[in-house]
Amino acid sequence: MSAANVDERVFEELQALEAIFSPDIIIKWEDGVPKGVEMNVLPSTCDNTDEQYVRLTLEICLSPDYPETSPKVIMRNPRGLDDRILSCMQSDIEDKLNENIGHLIVYELIEMVRECLTQCNLPRGQCVICLHGFVQGDIFIKTPCFHYFHSQCLSKHFIAGKKYYEEELDKLPAWQRMEAKAYQQTCPVCRSTVQFNVDDLKLAPPPVESxxxxxxxxxxxxxxxxxxxxxxxxxxxxxxxxxxxxxxxxPPLIITDPADQQEPKSSTSGTQSAPRPETSTSVRTTGNSASGAPASPTRPPYRLRGFNRRGKPGRRGRGGSR
Structure with a gap:
C-alpha cells in the first residue's frame, strides 16, 4: 500500500495529534504510510506529576483502510490498575470503536483513556510488603518506576535491607569489603534503583487496614x-x-588418582579381600604381568567427575598416560 492510497484525513489527524501531544506521542510510519500511534497516557492532575498514581501505554494500530475499518487498540504496561478496571476500559473502547466506524477516532480514544485514568487515580491492589490494600486515608509513595507502597512499609523494607546488607558485608574478608559497592535502595518489585529519605517515610502512619x-x-x-x-x-x-x-x-568435585583404583592386596594372614564389583563400564586388562601370570581381574575406570587436577576437562587422572 502506498501513501497515495491513504485517506487524506488520516494525515491531517496525525498532524493534529503530533501538535497536541508532542513529545509524548510516537507516530509509526512505514514507507510513508502511517501504521500506528503509541503514547504513555497519564491522568489529568494539572501537571502535578507527584499525584499521577496510574498510567498505561496506549498503542493504536491503524488498518490499511482506516477510518473505514476500526483500528486495533492495545493497552500495555499498566501501573496501579487492576484487571477489573482494565477490562472495563477495554469494553468501553470496543463500544466506542463500533459506534464510530468511518470516523477519525484516535484523539477520542486517547482522551477517553485519560479520563478513565483520572477517575481511577488511586493505586489498586495490595502493597506487596504488608499485603494490605490502598484505601482512602493511606499515606503511600510512588516510585519512579510506578510501583506503590505504604510509606511506613517501605521504610521498614529499606531498614531491613540495609541491616541484611551490613550483616553479609561483615562476613567478607577485608579486601572484599573494600571493593564492595555501597548499599543502594531498590524497588521491592522490579529492583530498580530508587532514593528516598527513610526518616521521612517512618513518620507516616501505618496502613488503615492494618x-x-x-x-x-x-x-x-x-x-x-x-x-x-x-x-x-x-x-x-x-x-x-x-x-x-x-x-x-x-558438594566438592570428586577427583580420584590411580592409587585410588588399585586392587586390594592380600592381608598378612593370607586371606585376600573381596575384589571390587565389576560395573557395566569396566575396562578389562588383556595383557600379561611381568611374571607371566594373567593380569589382575577386571578394574573399573577412573571415577573422574568434573575436571582433572590440571583444571582441564577430561578423564585422565594424575599419573595417567599422556
Whole structure:
C-alpha cells in the first residue's frame, strides 16, 4: 500500500495529534504510510506529576483502510490498575470503536483513556510488603518506576535491607569489603534503583487496614495448606529437587588418582579381600604381568567427575598416560 492510497484525513489527524501531544506521542510510519500511534497516557492532575498514581501505554494500530475499518487498540504496561478496571476500559473502547466506524477516532480514544485514568487515580491492589490494600486515608509513595507502597512499609523494607546488607558485608574478608559497592535502595518489585529519605517515610502512619485488622490465627484452611506444602517439600527433597537441605558444605568435585583404583592386596594372614564389583563400564586388562601370570581381574575406570587436577576437562587422572 502506498501513501497515495491513504485517506487524506488520516494525515491531517496525525498532524493534529503530533501538535497536541508532542513529545509524548510516537507516530509509526512505514514507507510513508502511517501504521500506528503509541503514547504513555497519564491522568489529568494539572501537571502535578507527584499525584499521577496510574498510567498505561496506549498503542493504536491503524488498518490499511482506516477510518473505514476500526483500528486495533492495545493497552500495555499498566501501573496501579487492576484487571477489573482494565477490562472495563477495554469494553468501553470496543463500544466506542463500533459506534464510530468511518470516523477519525484516535484523539477520542486517547482522551477517553485519560479520563478513565483520572477517575481511577488511586493505586489498586495490595502493597506487596504488608499485603494490605490502598484505601482512602493511606499515606503511600510512588516510585519512579510506578510501583506503590505504604510509606511506613517501605521504610521498614529499606531498614531491613540495609541491616541484611551490613550483616553479609561483615562476613567478607577485608579486601572484599573494600571493593564492595555501597548499599543502594531498590524497588521491592522490579529492583530498580530508587532514593528516598527513610526518616521521612517512618513518620507516616501505618496502613488503615492494618489498624482494624483481626489478629492472625491459624485456621483449618491454613493448616491444611501447610500440610500439603510440607508433603510437596518432602517429595521434592526425596527426588533431589531441593538443594541445600541438610548439607554441611558445598558438594566438592570428586577427583580420584590411580592409587585410588588399585586392587586390594592380600592381608598378612593370607586371606585376600573381596575384589571390587565389576560395573557395566569396566575396562578389562588383556595383557600379561611381568611374571607371566594373567593380569589382575577386571578394574573399573577412573571415577573422574568434573575436571582433572590440571583444571582441564577430561578423564585422565594424575599419573595417567599422556
Amino acid at each position: 489498624i482494624d485488622a483481626q489478629p492472625f490465627h491459624l485456621t483449618d484452611e491454613i493448616r491444611s495448606m501447610q500440610e500439603r506444602m510440607a508433603a510437596l517439600m518432602a517429595h521434592q527433597i526425596s527426588r533431589g529437587g531441593v538443594i541445600g537441605i541438610g548439607d554441611t558444605e558445598p
